[in-house]
Amino acid sequence: MATCVFYIDEAGSPEGHHIPLKDGEAPLFTLGAVALNLSDWRNIDRQFLALKRHYFPDWLTASSKRDEYYEIKGNELTAPRSANSPRKHAYLQAVLNFINTHSGSCFGVTILKNPESPTASRSIYTCSLQILAERFHQYLIENTKYDNAILVCDTRKGMGKKQDISVAKSYMSYIFGHSVGKTFIKLAEAPFFADSRVTAGLQIADNFTSTLYTSQYHYHLRNIEGALDYGHMQQYHPILQTLEFKSKEIQMFGYRKIDHR
DSSP: OEEEEEEEEEEEOSSOOOSSOOTTOOSEEEEEEEEEEGGGHHHHHHHHHHHHHHHOHHHHHHSSSOGGGOOOOHHHHSSGGGTTOHHHHHHHHHHHHHHHHTTOEEEEEEEEOOSSSOOOHHHHHHHHHHHHHHHHHHHHHHOTTEEEEEEEEEOOTTSOHHHHHHHHHHHHHHHHHSTTGGGOTTBOSSOEEEOGGGOHHHHHHHHHHHHHHHHHHHHHHTTSTTOOOOGGGGGGHHHHHHHBOBOSSSSOBSEEEEEOO
C-alpha cells in the first residue's frame, strides 16, 4: 500500500483588514492542499524542476540560488500586473496540468473575513486545517491505493517556530480530543512543517493555492472598495474544477467557502 502526502500552503492573510482595503490587506484567506503519492516524490521533484527551467531559464540563470531552490511564487504568477504575461499564464497552466497528470487531487478552505468583527488569525488557520483534515480523511477512505497519509505544511515564515508548534498542537488536540477527529485513523502523525525552498511539493501547492485564492477573490469580493482586479484568473476555473476532490460516497467537495461577514 502507498502513502499519500498532502502538501499544504496558504494564500491571502488570516489577519484583519479594512473596507476600503488598505495597501497589502487581503479580505479573504485560503488554505489549500495538493495530494500526491509520496513514493513518487523523486520523479515529481525532478520533473517540476525541469518545468521551471523550461519556462523561466533567464530567471534561474540570473539568480545565485540553485535552480531547485528558486521559487516561482504563485502571488507573482496571479498578480494583476501579470494579467497580460503569456509566459506566466502558460507556466501556471502547466503546473496545474502537472498535478492532474500525476493523479493529484486538490483541496481548499477559503474564509471570507469580517472586517468589523475579525476572527483571531490563529483560529482561522487552525480551523481551516481541521476542515481540510475532514476532506483528507474521506479522500483516503475512497482512494484505496493509499493506506495512510502525512501532512506537510509550508512553515509560516516570519512568524517564528512557535507559530508552527501552535498549529501542530491545535491539530493534535483535534485528532485525539474531538469525536470526529478521533476517526481520522489514516492520517499519520502531527503535521510536518517544511521550507518550500527545498520542497517541490510545497512549491506546487503554493501555485495551486494562489490560483484558488484569486479565483475566489474575484468571484466573491471583486466589488468591495479597494479590491484588486483578478478577472484574468477566471480562465482557470475549469482546471480547478477538474482537480477538486469530489466524494462519491457522501455530499463532500474538496473546496469549501466560509463566509464570516
